[in-house]
Amino acid sequence: MTKYRINKTRFVDQTKTVSFTFDGKKYHGFEGDTLASALLSNGIHLIGRSFKYHRPRGIMSCGSEEPNAICQINDNTDLTEPNVRATEIELYEGLKASSQNCWPSLNFDIGGINNLISPFLPAGFYYKTFMWPKSFWKKIYEPLIRLSAGLGKSPTQPDPDIYDHKHVHCDVLVIGGGISGIVSAKIAAKNNLKTILIEDKNILGGSTIYQNNKNFIIDNQKSNEWLMNEISELEKLDNLIIKTRTSLAAFHSYNYLLAKENISDHLPLDKKNGSIRQRLWKIRADKVIIAAGAIERPLIFNNNDRPGIILANSVKKYLDFYGVSTGLNNIIFTNNDSAYETAVSLFEKGISVKIVDIRKKSSSNIVKNAVDLGIKIYWNSTVVNTFGYKKIKSIEIMNLSEDGSNVTGNKHKIQCDCLSISGGWTPMVHMHTQSGGKLDFREIDQVFVPSEKSENHINVGSCNGDFELEEIVKNTNNKVKKFLNINEGGFDKISVLCSKETEKKNIWLLPNTISESKTKSFIDFQNDSTAKDIKLALREGFKSIEHVKRYTTTGMATDQGKLSNMHALGIIADTAGVKMGTLGTTTFRPPFTPLTFGAIVGRSVGKFFDIVRKTSIHEWHVQNNAKFENVGQWKRPWYYPINNENLHEAVQRESKAARDSAGILDASTLGKIDIQGSDASEFLNRVYTNAWSKLGIGKCRYGLMLNEDGMVYDDGVTTRLGENHYLMTTTTGGAANVLSKLEDYLQTEWPDLDVYLTSVTDHYSTASICGPNSKKILKKLFPNKDFSDEAFPHMSYQNAIIDKIECRIMRISFTGELSYEINIESKYGKSLWENCIAAGEEYKITPYGTETMHLLRAEKGFIIVGQDTDGTMTPIDLQMDWIVSKKKYDFIGKRSLYRSDTMREDRKQLVGLLTDDPNEILEEGAQIVSELEKKPVEMIGHVTSSYFSPNLNKSIALAVVKGGKKMNGQKLFVPMENKNINVTVSDFIFLDKENKRINA
Amino acid sequence: MFVINCPYCGERDQSEFSCGGEAHIVRPKQPTELSDDEWAEYLFMRKNIKGVQFERWNHAHGCRKWFNMVRDTSNDKIYAVYKMGEKPPVI
Structure with missing residues (x-):
């Protein structure tokens, strides 16, 4: 045993040695230790440097409240982890920890100079200092602040560990496995309620489990022994799940809670591999019992931060739980009775201890116990200073004045190597307030306690402000009975003897002479x-x-x-x-x-981060070297480069091929909604701007859908498959939203309509073949079909059969070319596609992606909703008046088209733009101005689509410009960072205005 | 995250639902008869109450049905859930 491991306890297995390193040096601890207790057992108090002044700091507590002892784990590796509390991390074989916030070393830290210049680093120093001059900010202040900002170092590589989520429901969730949590869980589980008990430490029992003091007796046993028996009883209960190493993270409304379980953090390195590291429990509990305990308060006096100044109950835990003494010459500085338990325990282990108490006296049993043992107590005194740079060496104390506001008498210096401080206890009300609970302030001992009004949760034990053992056990029993509506608590006749505190005194900031x-x-x-x-x-x-x-x-x-x-x-x-x-x-x-x-x-990383949707033809695209673009969750072929072509080169080739011979596009991702019902036509009349009643069976029509505010929302071609049966297509990205919007109107505004909507996007794959040779290819694919313009005109559809499989052929065009779309059940999509490619081989059929599709439609001046529109464009703004029915009494958005604002003539309107230099390609999103000299420059519009057209051999662009409808031929400017580009407003249909190619 | 008692499916987590804003705003039967101000009142004006509010909700990741709900927006307490077309309860 080391010099400071002075006690054998049942919580640390001193037969199992565990080795670890701290700042590169090797040490030993035991199984059951935390990093903090192992370091203390080796006499190490100095753990890190403080954030601002770089003062030496040591371990101050034994739990999650630890402010000082935060470490870097696995420093100098790609997967290092910063800010790990030494008081919480369990020791494992091979653990590598380092101190943080010090350079070049923990013992000699240059940043410590901040401590000497600290009079110049007051609150708000950064706000006050880095205000001026403005020019200093980017080059000087920001880099400087960044250098000193933050604690620890972030890992540089993706986290390789596995994390998990688990959803559970329970009748009762008990938060905290201290004595009140154990009592609560037992009552709940014994009454047939499905109960979960979570505890953040590795074992249950809280601070009572190591209390071991003759002043605290439950049913004639020492409190710790009684609790030990209770825990073994608890472990036998069937309907109780006990989760240790599990800490509550959040308490949301409707008793929805998140708790983090550490699964392999405490395991040796070789056992961690492949194991889940942490699991987030998502718990929906009918009732929640918060038994989160309390945290000991420090005392605030001059130089109260030196290594070796530790909270009194933590000193006791290190001694009685881990068997480690935090010092051999202790002084306890307190304002309450609880620290006397620490004093008695230290004394019983033969460790020197003295007590400084700001109170004038205390007559409780535990204080009497200390007095009887002969422990020296300095009543009515306060610490005014401490000494020792890297470890406390001595303190100075003085008497307090009558009202406690000042100090009197002479300074008295006392040597020590550990100062245990206790400023009383703060109930952990975090969970209670997170759930929406309010707090009351209790004057007598200066604590905020839960103000309980909720029917869904209660607070028990010290987090409820019950600090004495008797009230903890008895109040918990009674409260839980009432809360869970239970007659027998199981602890109704329990006898508890404990020391009771009667004298209370608190001074937030202790007085000093200086x-x-x-x-x-x-x-x-x-x-x-x-x-x-x-x-x-x-x-x-x-x-x-x-x-x-x-x-x-x-x-x-x-x-x-x-x-x-x-x-x-x-x-x-x-x-x-x-x-x-x-x-x-x-x-x-x-x-x-x-x-x-x-x-x-959790598991939502890498390929599980988001759903990836692939068409049935996806494999073919991959094999044919397609580059993909994400459209919503879909992967769509973007372009198909050949021989190291870049995007531009590939798109130029694909676009030319589609107009000169034949191109083929995978259009499977377009949204498809099957619409049936006797009111289907009327429904379409109401949701689209144009009229649908007279559309013949077997015909297709393009439709534009608005929001109620008159702005373009979606577009697509709808085909009438039968008298009461339509197939609507939507944009790829808009499919889900369109369906949901249509459902909304059907269910809420027009429940009288007999219409049924089904999403069939995934049911069909679509190959779209366009170009002057497309008809010849279709003839090869469907030899028995008459493809003459009379038998199969533009904007119509026919059923067909290929390889014995039924399909639908729509003669519709988004490129302006003669064009056919073949829809087939998805599972035959790839086979259909391969047939098309084979049939088109003699015409050099060219697969093209979304980029070429965008270029081809821009040549024809067809809009893309979401690219050329942005939720502020009406059909009138888009110069699509032709599609807005004047005859229909109503459709979604119609009334808004006559609002004074939507009728303004200076709204942004869709135009074409031609650059004066036909080789200059505009940037999409670039601003457009009419006057360069006038300051401030007025931006009158922006470029929405821009390409170099290989078919026209010049640059073309679509743009929205204020009052653009009347600006045809006008010269405008597109100012860029280095130059102004001269442009001329033009018609937005650049190619084949007469629509000859559609029937070529 | 609260729990919503879908009138068609029963209790489900909030994450399955989407909120459709204030309830009981009826789309005018004859929009063309309305003045700009009257139409704007329907189109844009919402109460956005801190307190008890009547709302439309959709069981988007479930039965896809729309229904109405009475919720206190300050504490998410749900007072009632009822189907479209049913009379709103008195709260």
């Missing part, structure tokens, strides 16, 4: 904010606690102010002369402790 400006009384240890920072903020006019918090950064570190918030509030209240209860608290937001991104994301 002026405040010369003291460093830390409140937020991690962010280095001190009492004087808070007072400065108040002097500078900050009043709201939320503002003071942000200005001084108190409570904003990775520990989220678990130790600091109450003192900040207390000092603000004292300084401003208001009552703490009226001041309120800052907001407690989830997560309670930091969550890994991995746990939040």
Whole structure:
């Protein structure tokens, strides 16, 4: 055993040695240790440097509230993890930890100079200093701040670990496995309620499990022994799930909670591989019992941050749970009785201990116990200073004045190697407030306690402000019975003996002889904010606690102010002369402790991040070297490069081929909605701008759909398959939204219509063949079919059979060329496509992607909803008046087309743009101006689509320009970073205005 | 995340639903008869209450049915769920 491992306990297996490194040096601990307890057993207190002043800092607590002892795990590797609390990470074989925020080393840190110049680094230093001159910001201030910002180092590689999510429902969720949680879970589970008990530590029992003091007796046993028996009883219950190493992260409305389970973080390296690292539990509980416990408060005095200054109950836990002494010459500095348990325990292990108490006396059993043992107590005293740079060596104490506002008498110096501090207890009300609960302030011991009104959750134990063992057990029993509507609690006749505290005293900021400006009384240890920072903020006019918090950064570190918030509030209240209860608290937001991104994301990484939709022809595209573009969740062929062609070269080739001979496009992704019912025609009349009643069976029609505000929402061709049967196509990206919008109108506005909608997007694959030779290819594919213009005219459809499989052929065109679309059941899509390619081989049929499709339709001036429109374009703006029925009484959006605003003549309207230099290609999104000299330059529109057309051998663009309809022939400018491009407004149909090619 | 009792499917997590805004705004039968102001009132004006609000919800990732719900927007307490076309309850 090492010098500081002085005690054998049942919680640490001292037969199983575990080796680890800290800052490169090898040490030993035991199975059951945390990194913190193992370091302390090796006499190591100095763990890191503080954020702002780079002061040496040591382990201060034993749990998630730890502000100082945060480490880098696996430093200098790609997968390093920063800001891990040494008090929470369980020791495993091969653990590599390093200190943070120090350079070149922990023992000699250059940043420590900040400590010497600290008078110049007050609250708001950055806000005040980096204001001027403005030119300094980018080159000097920002790099400087970035250098000193942040704690630890981020990993540089993607996280290789596996994370998991689990959804569970239960009758009762108990948060916290301390004595009150155990009592609650037992009552619930014994009464046939499906119960889950979660505890963030590796074993149940909270602080009672190592209490081991004759002043605390339950049913004639020491409290820890009684609890040990209860736990073994608990483990036998069938309908209780106990989850240790599981911490609650968030408590949302309707009892929806998130908890993070550590599954392999504590395992040796060789056992971690392949295991899930953490699991996020998503729990929906009928009832929630919060038994989250309380966190011990520090005391605020000058130089209260040295390594070796540790919370008193943590000192006791290291001693009685881990068997480690935090020092051999202890002083306890307290304002309450609970620290006396630590004193008694230290004394019983033969460790020197003295007590400094700010109270004048206390007459409780535990204090009497300490007095009887002969422990020296300095009543009515306070620590005014501490000494020792890297480890505490001594303290100075003075007497308090009558009212506690000042110090009197002489300074008295006492040597020590550990100072245990206790400022009382703060109930963990985080979960309660996260769920929407309010707080009440209890004056007697200066704590915020839950104000309980919810029917869905209760708080029990010390998180409810019950600090004494007897009230914890008895109140928990009674509250849980009432909450769960149970007659027998199981603890109704229990007898509890415990020490009871009667004298209470609290001073948020302990007085000193020297002026405040010369003291460093830390409140937020991690962010280095001190009492004087808070007072400065108040002097500078900050009043709201939320503002003071942000200005001084108190409570904003990775520990989220678990130790600091109450003192900040207390000092603000004292300084401003208001009552703490009226001041309120800052907001407690989830997560309670930091969550890994991995746990939040779970399995939704890599290829599981989002759904990928592929057409049935996808494999062929891959084999033929297609580059893909994401359209919604779809993967669509973008272009098919041959021999190292770039995008431009491939698109020029594909576009030319489609107009000169034949091209083929996979159009399967277009949304398809099957519409049936006796009112189908009437329905289409209402949702599209044009008329549908007279569309013959077997005919196709293009439709434009508006929002009720008159703006273009979607477009596509709809085919009448039968008297009461239509097939609507939508844009690829709009399919789901269109269906949902149509359903909305059917279900809510027009429930009288007999119409049924079914999404059939995935049911059919579509090959679209266009170009002057397309008819010849179709003839080869369907030799028995008459493809003459009379028998099969443009905008019509026919059923056909290929390889014994039925399909639909629509003669429709989005390119302006003679064009056919063949729809076939998806499973035959690839086979159909291969047939088309084979039949088209003699015409050099060229597969083309979305980019070429966009170019071809732009040559014809066809819009793409979402590219040439942006939710502010009416059909009139798009110069598509021809599709808006004047005769129909109503359709969605019709009335809006007559609003004064939509009728303005200076709205942005669709135009064509030709660059004066036909080789100059405009950038999509570029702004358009009419006058370059007038300042400020007025932007009158922007480019929406722009291409170099190989068929016209010049650059073409579509744009929206204010009042553009009347600007044909007008010269405009497109100003770019380095030049102004001269353009002329033109007709937006660049090719084949007479529509001759459609019947070529 | 709250739980919604879909009138067709029963209790489901909120993530299966999408909210369609204020309920009981009837699309005018004769829009062409309306003045710009009257049409704008239908088109744009919503109450956006902090407190009890009547809302349209859609079980988008479930039965796809629209229905109405009475919810306190300040604390997400749900007072009633009822089908389209049914009379709104008195809260």
